[in-house]
Amino acid sequence: MKPNKKATMLLISVTALALSAMAEAKSRDTIQIAGSSTVLPFSSIVAEEFGNNFAQFRTPVVGSGGSSGGLRQFCQGVGENTIDVANSSRKIRPNEVEACKANGVKQIIEIKIGYDGIVFASRTDAAVFKLEPQHIFLAQAAKVPQAGKLVVNPYTRWNQIDKNLPDQDILLAIPGSNHGTREVYEEKVVIPGCESLAEINTLEQSEAKAICTATRNDGRVVEIAGDYTEALARLTAQKETLGVFGLSFYEANRDRIKVATMSGVEPNLDTIIAGEYPVSRPLYIYIKGAHIGVVPGLQEYALFHISDTMSGFGSVLESAGLIPLANAEREQTQQNIKLKASL
């Protein structure tokens, strides 16, 4: 038997292939995106349409990892093996901009792509919730003020917080701290709810903030590190759970979950555009200015993302659950992209 010659040839050719692969890997022509799982469905649709409509560019690749994860990758530096676009469901933080600059990412173009609502939802067969921000704070806090003193959160059922709420165990599935949604949840619901209590306002500001955002750890509040399907699985397993979802996720699963009203307003496109529903937030994509002109199609992708046909009223993204920008804001953003206006 003489397979050895062939085998040697094979080995050599494979090694050559691997080496040439390493040499060839220098030029990247596909846009790389990572970040928020809230923005991911929207960006994926844009990426796909972009690839289908622009024959000269390749379809961008969209990764997840949460807003913080995406921005961390974004700020790792400039070059082929770093991402071009970070999706974020919150504004970039000053310390992240600094980290970016320290690693050579000097030109960061911020693009607001639209708005998204955050809803509280429970299983369709569970009780109906009419929530106020204060209810959520009292349900999730580690310590609550009672009779002028801070005590360990005594509430175990919703109707102990407010007799109009259902007689049901308190179980909350909230987004983990890697998600941008968590920040909005705290800013728009928990902190306003906390500050509506008279006892908190007498405290010093830093102390108040710590009390407002500390969550109880007796198992009644669960942080979901994964995406909304993980939160949905919680609801499926435990009927009493109240979960935090994106509006678009709720829209796609209306047969399984129902939303709670917040301060008497039901979340939907109209109430969010009108500014009546309080828990909404802008969604962003961040473009690496230094990659424009290096990675083909990057600027075009950004412009396409916020074009009227992709994300305006009656567009694909609107039907996927994104709340469009007002026209003036859209034009301003388009101008920013063209001028490469950096943060």
Added chain:
Amino acid sequence: MKIITDKSIPHTATLSLVQQKVIASLRHRQRKETWFRRLGYSAVLISLALVAILFANIFSKGLPAFWQSAITLDIYFDPQIIAISAKPERRADELTADYQQRFLAWQTEVGFINFNRLITDSLQKLVPDGTKHKRDLARLVTSGERFALRDMVVAEPSIIGQTRRLNLLTDANIDVWLKGNIDRSLPDEQQQLSANMRDWVDALAANGVIKNRFSLALFMNADSRSSLASAGLAGAFMGSFYMMLVVIFLAVPMAVGAAIYLEEFAPRNKLTDLVEVNINNLAAVPSIVFGLLGASVLIGWFNLPMSAPIVGGLVLSLMTLPTVIIATRSTLKAIPPSIRQAALGLGASKMQSIFHHVLPLAIPGILTGAILGVAQALGETAPLLLIGMKSFVASVPASPLEQASALPVQIYLWQGNELRNFFEARTSAAIIVLLMMMLSLNGVAIWLRRKYQRHW
């Protein structure tokens, strides 16, 4: 074994004390054995039941997803809608770059055509009150099909002016509705389809215009998010395929070479022992660690592209190496030394004795080990998440350097898709495809072992 029953035991009075003791302890020991057997049976039964439940669950959910509702339409490629110039032909004296530029300009021109109108025009003939609800009408067919029509025109411009009967995929929510994956009795506000769409769909399904057809999209298309009904496994499959190529051509020869050297040539000393211990340790390293290594070394230092099958393949190769080395070494160990001695005795060199006599006998065992290693690599997910392969990739990769996903990662991605009613079934279908591939790989391994097995 003959079981001693109560009847066969003689009357106690006739037995000696020793015999009585033996009989008493015999009962006790037999009872113990019976219990042990029962425990064993129930362990087997429970595990079989669990596997059966798992399979029943996956297959009952996943099998229907291999058929998908499609609508049969007579599409008229209206020249008034598709008003484009003639497709550029390459002239003999033209440079490639010039031709490509002209072709690109033409493609851009085609890109401006609204192919959805071809579909809605055809639908209006089937749905009389469709003109009143144009938005709903446009939602009947999944949005990606307009690109299918465009590609038909690009491939064959002479189609303009003709009518073709085509099967187009319906929207994902229509598939969900017709399969009963959403509760049909739910009120309007909990439904995904509007009331008139539901009526149209039921009528069209009754006429046989909308039918469940075998879903080629599942196998031919890459993943999709803008047109959920056309999401397929082709991209992930090619990604996995390229990774397996890298593993087969890199890990397997390297592992077999290392095993032959270690088993046949390496001197027995402390260094070899150390290498051996470390290979065994490497086999026990959790796979996610290899992913971290790939992210920092291959992507960070060697500047290999992110989300590329070549990186995935290299990472999985590292993971597969120890498995194949260990399997190959145990096969070589099992070959009787008499074969080596006979070869050496007839004047063969050490190398000849191994490559002409030992290795051919070991090949079935080596192949089995290699295939099992590859199958393990095929199902691996964790390291791929860390090298950017859990990204959404909407194209089928043409080479191992292009961005891709992998089959197990695709399962993970579909599991996270927000349209649960549609993707629960789709995810199970992807699991079935992956399971079938694993089973056939393991089947090949068993077949090879049976076919070439030798006894001494």
